[in-house]
Amino acid sequence: MLQEFGNVGLLLIVALVFPLLALGTAFLLRPRDPGVEKSLPYECGVDTVGTTWVQFRASYFLYALVFVAFDVETVFLYLWAIKFQELGTFAFVEMFIFLSILLVGLGYAWKKGALEWK
Amino acid sequence: MNEWAYTAAFFIFAAVTVASAVGVVTKNDLVHSSLLLALCFVGVSGLYVLLQADFLAAVQLLVYNGAIAIVFVLGTMLTRRSIRHGTNHSEADAPSRLIGLISGLFVAVTLGVIATTPWNYSSAGAVQDTPAVLGRLILTDYMIAMEVAAVLLLAAMIGAIVLAKGVDEE
Numbered sequence: 001m002l003q004e005f006g007n008v009g010l011l012l013i014v015a016l017v018f019p020l021l022a023l024g025t026a027f028l029l030r031p032r033d034p035g036v037e038k039s040l041p042y043e044c045g046v047d048t049v050g051t052t053w054v055q056f057r058a059s060y061f062l063y064a065l066v067f068v069a070f071d072v073e074t075v076f077l078y079l080w081a082i083k084f085q086e087l088g089t090f091a092f093v094e095m096f097i098f099l100s101i102l103l104v105g106l107g108y109a110w111k112k113g114a115l116e117w118k
Numbered sequence: 119m120n121e122w123a124y125t126a127a128f129f130i131f132a133a134v135t136v137a138s139a140v141g142v143v144t145k146n147d148l149v150h151s152s153l154l155l156a157l158c159f160v161g162v163s164g165l166y167v168l169l170q171a172d173f174l175a176a177v178q179l180l181v182y183n184g185a186i187a188i189v190f191v192l193g194t195m196l197t198r199r200s201i202r203h204g205t206n207h208s209e210a211d212a213p214s215r216l217i218g219l220i221s222g223l224f225v226a227v228t229l230g231v232i233a234t235t236p237w238n239y240s241s242a243g244a245v246q247d248t249p250a251v252l253g254r255l256i257l258t259d260y261m262i263a264m265e266v267a268a269v270l271l272l273a274a275m276i277g278a279i280v281l282a283k284g285v286d287e288e
Contacts, residue, residue, distance in 0.1 A: 002124070005167050009127060055198045062282030064189045069275040071185040075177050076256070076264060083253035091257045094264070101268040105275035114279050 062114055066105075073102055128168055135161030148194045156187035170244035173252055 040047065080095045109115055138158040145151045159182040166175035245251055256264045 002168075002170065005172070006123065008167075056195050058196050059282050061189075061192065061196055062278055064192045065278030065282065066275055068181075068185040068189060069271050069278070071181055072271060073268075075181065076267065079173075079249060079253035079256055082249050083257055087254070087257050094257060094261055097265060098268045101265065101272055102275070105272045105279075108276055109279050112279055112283055114283065 066109065066114075069105070070102075124168065127164070131161050131164035131168065134158075135165065148197065149191070152187065152190035152194055155190060156183050159183050159187060171248060173249040 076098065077095070080091060084091060135158055138154040138161060141154040142151045142158060145154060159178060162182075163175040163178035166172075166178055
């Protein structure tokens with residue numbers, strides 16, 4: 001197994017070296033002529049007015065927290081999907097119970113109006 | 119050759135993990151800290167791969183990098199930038215001597231325990247194809263634990279909704 005991950009490691013090394021080489025070569029070859037215009041965001045729409053760090057409403061954090069809960073759920077779903085054919089109906093019913101418990105949470109979120117983007 | 123590559127990979131991942139963890143604490147900018155935290159998680163998942171826990175490594179990437187790191191980055195979006203330059207200024211709340219002493223003591227005790235414990239090395243080989251084994255176990259022997267995990271996730275989700283809605287009403 002480690003042998004297979006060795007290939008992943010090789011890819012990681014290529015992914016690290018390639019941008020370093022590309023940017024490093026550009027760093028060595030480029031002419032140095034800095035200016036205010038050049039340090040502005042390039043092709044990023046209209047220039048910003050005021051500070052760029054604004055505070056968003058904290059209720060948006062809800063989506064991140066619910067996302068974490070469903071992300072943890074996928075871990076169980078993934079394990080179930082691997083062994084689904086071997087274990088058959090029993091595992092299917094089990095996962096059905098698992099998902100319906102979590103659906104209660106989704107229903108609660110819906111009822112509370114948490115899914116409405118305001 | 120193989121042994122050598124293994125050792126090199128271990129030290130690279132360990133160095134990445136520790137260096138980014140130090141960066142999380144010392145960086146002046148909150149965004150840099152949270153991105154370094156993501157890098158720290160990647161390093162830990164690399165260490166899991168070296169321990170032949172491939173599923174745990176995948177879960178580490180999926181949950182910690184895919185969700186927890188995202189939560190931190192999103193969390194910085196919700197904070198108000200302070201008037202001072204840094205958003206994660208460490209000089210202002212530098213740890214007092216007492217806290218330094220306590221953490222130093224903790225490190226010393228942990229290192230002492232590690233050094234004095236007689237470690238028993240298991241002679242069993244590493245499990246191949248860990249996800250299949252784990253999947254079979256949680257769907258048969260540990261099915262109650264899995265359903266309890268669902269209840270725990272439900273509680274976490276409801277807690278999140280109550281918290282975020284409570285903030286909204288203020």
